[in-house]
Amino acid sequence: MLADLRRTLTDRFGTSDEHRLDASLRRAGRVNVPVRFHVVHSGGRGRLSKAAARRQIATLNAAYGGRKGGADTRVRFRLAGYDRTDKPSWFHHPRRYEGAMKRRLRKGGRGTLNVFTAAVGTEVLGFATFPHQYKKDPRMDGVTIDYRSLPQGPYKPFNRGYTAVHEIGHWLGLLHTFEGGCLPPGDGVADTPYEAEPAEGCPDYRDTCPQRGDDPVHNFMDYAHDTCMREFTAGQGRRIRAAWAAYRSR
Numbered sequence: 001m002l003a004d005l006r007r008t009l010t011d012r013f014g015t016s017d018e019h020r021l022d023a024s025l026r027r028a029g030r031v032n033v034p035v036r037f038h039v040v041h042s043g044g045r046g047r048l049s050k051a052a053a054r055r056q057i058a059t060l061n062a063a064y065g066g067r068k069g070g071a072d073t074r075v076r077f078r079l080a081g082y083d084r085t086d087k088p089s090w091f092h093h094p095r096r097y098e099g100a101m102k103r104r105l106r107k108g109g110r111g112t113l114n115v116f117t118a119a120v121g122t123e124v125l126g127f128a129t130f131p132h133q134y135k136k137d138p139r140m141d142g143v144t145i146d147y148r149s150l151p152q153g154p155y156k157p158f159n160r161g162y163t164a165v166h167e168i169g170h171w172l173g174l175l176h177t178f179e180g181g182c183l184p185p186g187d188g189v190a191d192t193p194y195e196a197e198p199a200e201g202c203p204d205y206r207d208t209c210p211q212r213g214d215d216p217v218h219n220f221m222d223y224a225h226d227t228c229m230r231e232f233t234a235g236q237g238r239r240i241r242a243a244w245a246a247y248r249s250r
């Protein structure tokens, strides 16, 4: 089912979390994210090279830098670590063994992005934790993506590396563009129009809510195919930088 392709572990920010973001906006600056890349594999399956990790980082920088078509969010990523673990049980069941996998491999503090690759599945391509969850459960912090979804991977039409772009969007504090449907506050971002439900495939045009603006079907935080995705908005960049100041800086 396409609508569930990219999910988060839990639901949206609470009202107090949203207020904390608003209060942090004026402290928000540029964000530089060190990335620890953990390849979990089963023998030759899923054994991604360091070059593949570098291509994923390059895709992140292009997407978050506005070079695919949207706004520059002023977030940049650099590869700070790369390791491989041959563990078939973790590789095939990254949700079931998430705790064990992260306890063993996770490194760094609240501002370090840990990316895990494994066989997440064909119905769900990735999962992530939100910044406001870090304090309660720091050991579970991070993003897990399917190893076939990386740039040039075999998982067409989800093989441009945008699963990582999307999941890391959650890790940085973004919600889906269809969050809450047509009801305020939606995704908490002013310049992403309201959207009643996720976009599937790549619709030419959609306008599912009475508020102004067509559905943001090309946004990285919708559910369209990778071939359809190309942008973040300036408002999403501001929300990310506020979330960083509130939850991930220092």
Ligand SMILES: [Zn+2]
Residues within 6 Å of the ligand: 006, 007, 008, 166, 167, 170, 176
């Ligand atoms: Zn998502």
